[in-house]
Amino acid sequence: MGAMIQKDDGFDAAKSEPAIRFGHVSKVFGGVRALDDVSFEVGRGEVHCLAGENGSGKSTLIKIITGVYRPEPGAEMEYFGKAETSVTPNSARGRGIAVIWQDLALFPEMTVAENIAFDTLLGIRPRLVSHKGMRDTARAALAKLGVDLDLEARLNTLPIAQRQVVAIARALVSDARLIFMDEPTASLTQAETDHLLAVVRTLSAAGVAVVFVSHRLAEVLEISSRVTVLRDGRLVGVYQTQGMTQSRLTELMTGKTFDTVVGARDTAANRKVLEIENLTRRGEYEDVSLVVRAGEILGLTGLIGAGRTELCHTLFGMTRPDRGTIRLNGKVLTMNSNRDAVAAGIAYVSEDRLALGLVQPQSIADNLVIPVLDRISGADGLISRRKKGDLVRKWLVDLAIKTGRPEDAVATLSGGNQQRVALAKWLATEPKVLILDSPTVGVDVGARAGIYKIVRALADQGLAILLISDEVSEVHFNADRILHMAGGRMIGEYDPRRTTLHELEEAVYA
Amino acid sequence: MRSFIRAYPTEARLFAVLVAICLFLSLASDSFFTLGNFASLLNNNSVNVIWAVGLLVVLIAGGIDISFAVAASVVQYLCVYAFEAIGGGGWVIGFLVAGGIGITIGFINAALIHRFRIISIVVTIATYNAMFGLLMFITSGRYLYNLPEWWTNRVTIFETQTAQGTWVELALPVAVMAGAMAATWFLIRHTTTGRQLFAFGDNPEGARRAGINIALMQFVAFGWMGLMAGIGGLMQAHIVQEVVPNALIGRELDVLAAVVLGGARLGGGRGSVLGCFLGVLLVAVTQNGLNLLGVSPFAFKMVVGVIILSAISMSNLKLAGLVKVMRGGR
Amino acid sequence: MRALYARLDKELGTGVIGLVGFLLLVLVVFSLATPQFLTVANFGSMAFQLPELGLLTLAMLMPIISGGFNLAIIYTANISGLTLAWILNQNGGVDAGMPVFLFGSAAAIAVGALSGCVMGLVIAYVGAHPILVSLAMMIFLRGLGEFLTRGGDISGFPDFLHGIGHGFILGIPVPLVIFLAAALVWHVLLNRTRHGFSVFMIGSNIRAAHYSGIHTKRTLTLIYTLSGAMCAIAGILMLTRFNSVRVGHGEALLLVTVLACFLGGIDPFGGFGRVVPVVLALVILQVLSSGLNLLGANQHLSTAVWGLFLIAVMILRWLAATYRSSNRKRE
Structure with a gap:
């Protein structure tokens, strides 16, 4: 599916009329310039990326566009061809600007229909609720996205990906013409991400612009036409995504160049510390066997939903396997709780x-x-x-x-x-074994290098490390050996020194 | 039916338990399954239900109110003096005055909660102590018997003679209870304000971002609770024909238990009027049944405690999973 | 000066200095208002009255810090007192000796701990809300107590109990000694032991605490067991003070204990709180009550003042927080 994603090559920002155009935007908080003379423009129906580390001013910019903050005087603001001098959250919403926050801001106890048609419930003056009207509104919004959901289901019975669809549908109900998506793919499996991207393409075709605000740009880069990069409150530049690579983008965001050198070493001769044989837990993972040696960083990659975190929970004593054995330093381990795991020398960074x-x-x-x-x-x-x-x-x-x-x-x-x-x-x-589950989620690109350095130093001291990540590049550059997990099974082993990042990504994301 | 069970799992389960208890009691005792017994069950529990639906609205909005039973006592005393001052009054004025005072007390709670960002349990425990202390201090614990006649005269809204010749009647509080239930149901199911209350209790930050007026939510929830506290107080005095300052103390926790038993969630966002009614009824039917079975009155409460404890334990065990298994097997 | 303030704040718990200020203010006001206030007799009577509420508040404190509640404290104390009364009456009544009392007290503590333990087990292993579980336990214990006593008083205890409820050790009232010892134990337990540490972590985030290797279920069970045991001590003290046991005695104190906890700066959401400020809050409540009493008011007016006092303190804390954050913004 990933390979099917098509670039919106035809999009030409210069020809298109802008959905929003902002110029000379600055914002000062207590003497600190959170934004310094930034300009930002999104075309109608464009899929755009807004990239930057934490503290780069991304969220301040969004809050100005959505009317939560007022910019310093001198800013130029234009929404769909109309210049504005001051914007409130309500008026921004009225202009068709919507934000889908990372924490979604939905109502888990309420039904799908009520969540989607939520804005029809707003207002201080009490009105009668038309439950049927809400269902119709919700159905129409979902139809626009080409999605079918049970309208009467409580939202908290839905998986995260479907909740995200609900959030998008809710934005459509309020006639959004520009939707900001804050870290939309952070908690999605690959299939779910593909689905989300398909929905975004539908929106874009219908003339709705979408701005991805994200740390992890690999997925969204593919369908975006341009990317705006911010650093330390300043505009670094606006780039066409064609030909843009993840590492180039990282450099732009951090202003530093990182060595992306494969750090793998040969650890095949080292003593075995953790050995797993035919470990199975029905519905989570099956027949998993692996060995982690002293001083080795074993990378375990695969998409979210591959069973990685579930396997960790068993290794950490929090769930019991149906079959199979876990050996630590040659001795079979049976654990009744994570306290047993800690006592045995297993540590798990969630x-x-x-x-x-x-x-x-x-x-x-x-x-x-x-x-x-x-x-x-x-x-x-x-x-x-x-x-x-x-x-x-x-x-x-x-x-x-x-x-x-x-x-x-x-x-x-x-x-x-x-x-x-x-x-x-x-x-x-x-600990004797350290399990790191996605150790750089929500960590700035610049701060990641420091974490990797620590991990490598720990391995050099002889610690056996299981490094789990759905970011293929993370395991490629940092692990000594890589296992690929999918559908609860181990389906491949790679040596990072004999495999290119590209090959590995093909294997995992395909 | 299946969609009801899915939308209201707690209520459905509670209903099943209630039916089972009723079946058992019908077989075990001749006098349980009679019109007269059901009528007296309703008459005796109407006030609790009125309070329960008031508390329900507060719980849905994510708050809690400990002070409503004391508030009801305060309303009763103020009503007595108010009616004396205006020279009598009648039911219309009675409801207006009792409801008005109740709402005022609710607004005081709401104002403290909203203005000073104090959580509701702290505020209502404070107002509970303040109101109870002042009431006892000012009245010196005096009982009042000389209530206006309209207030204490029994009003029958429905009566019928059974085959055995005894008269069965439903009194005014049952009608008021029905009214309170209907009004609360209408508020929380069919008005935008009611749905906003659910949303606010479910996800306060999300509600705030969506532009819901938070102050309004607190005032509606605690105002409604106050209204029900006041009306419940009026009905209580009507039933017992006297006003006693500390008679209602302790009832708040019984009502709270019944409401939560009925599926309302501490923390907000979930609950129904039907659940409240069933929760109150479960406790009442159990007591009633034990009474008919000749169990010592002192043992009632003990059994009620056990029933609530096991009901909580049952509802927290994964019954949802059981339903799934059953549905999968069909 | 500022550093000293910060250090005191950290050592004793946030808000202690404010509470001491309040206490001094109240003391001065009452001393000026009535000459009987600054007397040995008055302080003596305060020292005898405080411990009952104090012990019950300690029983409420630990569950609240863990993010829970124990609404069954009063009836747990009653049932424990009843246990002791029954053992005394079965073994000679008025003529019962010290060993019988000690044995009875141990049994009472065991009963209190047991009822707490049952609550803790349900909360920990079933995952039900503590308010609800303790409420059900309260209804059960109240019913049980009324069933056993038929709603009456139980009395007829040996004379030496009077010496416990009304006597002195080294010039300090025995109940106060018991309370201070209990508060010290609680303070050490919460601030210096692994159990106490776990209580705070559970109060803030029980799942994260579990992931970090804390035995959350055992800790929860222990919290309510200890709370029940503390209730039992309060129940025994109540028996010796009143020379009788009645189910329902102290009922009005239930919500006052919660009030005292909040006044003492315990976070209503759990995770934060200290014993010292709560003890101070209790002293303030007692001084308010005794002072008003000397001025001719009764206990009910004190209750009202306590409620208003809590509101006032919460508003002041809010003002302080707003002031501090606006200061920070300006910096």
């Missing part, structure tokens, strides 16, 4: 840092010591403040975590530093 990986509202120090409470306890059974302080200081230094104070909440840290805290917390347990 892909979901916000909800599962860290206790966000609590302090950095407390998060660092959660799995090692017994190590910081004194002879009296109480937690020793001295031991805790020593441990926290050690890890903050070792992993170069940039923080004001250890007692600040984890939530105050940047994505990259949070991920370092998550790593440190597990390294403190002195």
Whole structure:
């Protein structure tokens, strides 16, 4: 399906009338210039990318366009050919601008029909609700997208991908002519992403412009015609996507060049640490066998839904396999909970840092010591403040975590530093095997290199590492060996030194 | 039927349990399945249902109210003095005054919650203590018996003679209960404001971004609760023909248990009028049945506690999965 | 000065300094208002009255920090008291000896812990909402108690119990000693032990705590078990203070304990809170109540003032937070 995506080659920005045109947009927050003289233009029916790291000013720009913030005086704003001087959220919505936020802002307990036709429920003055009218509106919106959903189903019974379709349909109901999509593909499987892209093409053909706001541009780059890159609140440039590569884009976003050198080494002679044989859990994964050696980074890639995270959960003791064995240093492991896994020397850095990986509202120090409470306890059974302080200081230094104070909440840290805290917390347990599930999700491109460096250094110290990622380039450049998982099975093994990134991507995304 | 079960799984399950208990009691006791017994069940539980539908609206909007039973007592006292001041009154004025005072109390709660961003459980526990303390202090715990006649005279809305010759009647509170249920049902199912309440309770941030007026939501929810508290208080005094300052204390938690048992979710976004009714009825029928079976009155509450505890446990076990299995097997 | 403030704030818990300020203010006002306030007798009576509410508040505290609730505290205390009363009456009544009392107290604590444990198990393993579970437990225990006592009082206890409920150790009222010891145990438990650490983590994000290797189910069960045991201690104290047990005694205190927790800065959503500010909040409530009493008001007016006081404190906290964030923006 991925190969079928066609480029919108015919789109010519110069000929098309713009949907929106913004010029000289600046925004200052308490003395800091979040945006500095940025211009931004999207053509009618165009599929456009807005790229930039966290803090580059992407969301500030969107909030100005949608009327949440007012730009500094001097900005030029034009919506569908009409110049405006001040915009409110309501008037922006009235002009046909809609945003689909990453967290969707839908209503999980309400029906699909109500979610799609939600805007018809708005207003302070009470009116009668026409449940039939809402269903008709919803059905019409879904028909425009060429999608069929059960209108009476509660939204929380739908998979994420379908919820995204609901969000798009909701934007259509309010006659959106320009839709911003914030990180739309972050949680989608490849099939779902393909479906989303098909929907976007339908929209574009109908004259609705779509702006992707994303970290992960591999998928959306293909169907976009232009990409606008922001860095540190300034416009880097507007580029045609034809001929644009992921690595070139990364350079533009960060202003740095990264060595994309394959870091693989030969570890075949090393001692086996983790051995899995014929591991099966019905409905999740089947007949999985693999070996991770001391000092080895084993890459495990595959699309979301391939069974990677489910396999991790079993290796971390949170689910029990139906069949198969797990050996650690030659000894068979049976685990009843993740506490058994931790005790045996297995650590798991979750892909979901916000909800599962860290206790966000609590302090950095407390998060660092959660799995090692017994190590910081004194002879009296109480937690020793001295031991805790020593441990926290050690890890903050070792992993170069940039923080004001250890007692600040984890939530105050940047994505990259949070991920370092998550790593440190597990390294403190002195694990034998470290499972990293998508360790750079939500981490800025620039901060990723630092994480990779730490991972490589850990392997050099002899740790066995299982690196899981749906970003093929991540495993290609960082793993010593790569396994490809799909449909719950291992379907291929690659040596990054003998395979090009392109070949690997073909294999995984095809 | 299947779509009802899917849309209202808790209510459907509760209904099934209720039917099972009723069947059992009909077989175990001669006097359970009689018109007279059902009429007295309704008469005795109307006030709880009135409060329950009020609380339902607050729960749907994501809040909680601990203070409504005390608010009802305050309404009762203020009503007595108000009716005295205007020289009597009647039902129309009675409903207006009781409802008005109730709404005012609800608005005070809403104002504190919205203006100062204090969560509802903190606010209503504070107003509970403040109102109860003041009420007891000012009235010195005095009972009032000299209520206006229109207030205490029994109003029968329906009566019929059974084959055995006994009279069965439904009293005014049952009609008011039906009215409260219908009005609440209409509000939350068929008005845009009601659907906004669901949306607000379900996803407050999403509701705010969509442009829903948050202040309005709090005032509607707690105002409705206040209205029901006031009307319930009026009906309670009508039934017992006296006003006692601390008589209603503790009822708030019983009603809360019944409403949540009926499928309303603590945290917002889910609940139905039917569920409230069934929740109150489940507790009432259980007590009634135990009474008819000759169980000591002191043991009732114990059994009710066990029933609620097992109902909660059952509803949290994955019954949804069971339904799926059944549907798959068809 | 600022550093000292920050350090105190951190050591004792946020808001302690504000609460101390409040306490001083209330003390000064009452001292000026009535000469009987600053007397040994008054402070003595306060010291005897505070512990009952204090112990129950401690029982409420730990569940709230874990993001839950325990609405069954009063009846757990009653049932535990009933257990002790029954054992005393079965073993001589007025003539029962110290060993019987000790055994009875142990049994009472076991009963309290057991009822808490049942709640904890249902909350942890069934995943039901704590408000609902504890509410059902409350209804059950109330029914059980009324069933066992037929709604009456149980009395006829040995005389030495009077010495516990009304006596002194080293010039300090025995109930106060018990309460302070319990508060100290709670403070150490929450701030220095692995269990306490887990309570805070669970209160903030139970799934993340589970992923990090915390035994969340065991911790939840233990939280409610300990809460039940603390209720039992309150129940025993109530028995010795009133020389009788009646189911429903202390009913009015249920929501006051929640009020005291919020006043003491416990986060209603869970995850944050300290014992010290809650104890201070309790002292303030007691001073308000005793002071008003000396001025001729009754307990009911105090209850009203407590409620209004909580509203006032929450509004002040809101003002402080708004002021601080507007300051930060300006910086």
